[in-house]
Amino acid sequence: MAEHTPDRDFIEFVSGRVLWLRRIAFLLCEDWHHADDLAQTALTKLYAVWPKARSADNLDAYLRTILVNTYINETRRPLWKRLVSADTGVLLDVPERAPDSDAALDLRAALAKLPPRQRAAVVLRYYCDLSVEQTAAELNCSPGTVKSQTARGLDALRRILQAQPSL
Known part of the structure; x- marks a missing residue:
């Protein structure tokens, strides 16, 4: 039986969470290449x-907090900007995605229009299924801030989705 070294423990932990982490990163940044970079940076x-981290009570929460903080910190940098074509209004340098046949509405596109903290609050609360208190801990803010950011994010999503033409 192989000995468990710190590196081996890390590899075992990460191997089961890479796809999960990448999906969360994608929901935050709406770009698979950037999601890969965010996930790699978080790892x-x-x-x-x-x-120190491997003794945490909830390693998934610890890693998710690192990911969200990395995303929010990157959005504060002036170099992190999306380029939008003035002619078409389409994001540039974004790989083509297969149509999402499971949903009539493009929730991901609507999520991409939210400010970073609102998007993070909505993703953590509803995609990661965290409580208000857990989300507050991950975003390093008060539960009241989580509630207001989530409410504003959901209101914005409703407005965006209602403004889309019916299929």
């Missing part, structure tokens, strides 16, 4: 503190 940050 690198986790590895740097792995001896």
Whole structure:
């Protein structure tokens, strides 16, 4: 039987969570290439503190917090901007995606229009199924802030989705 070293423990933990982490990153940034970068950065940050982190009560929450904080910090940088064609209003340099046959509405496109903190609150509350308190802990804010950011995000999503033409 192989000995469990810190690196082996890290590899075992990460191997079961890469797809999960990448999906959350995609919902935050709406770009698969950027999602890969965010996930990789979050995993690198986790590895740097792995001896301390692996004793955390909830490693998934610890990793998700790193991911969300990385995303929010990157959106504050002036170089992190989406390029939109003035002629078509289409995002540039975004790979084509297969049509989402399971949903009539493009919720992901609507999510992409939300400000980063609202998007993070909505994704953590409804995609990751976290409580208000858990979300507040991950976003390092009060439960009241989570409630207001989530409510504003949901209101914005409703307005965006209602404004879309019917299929």
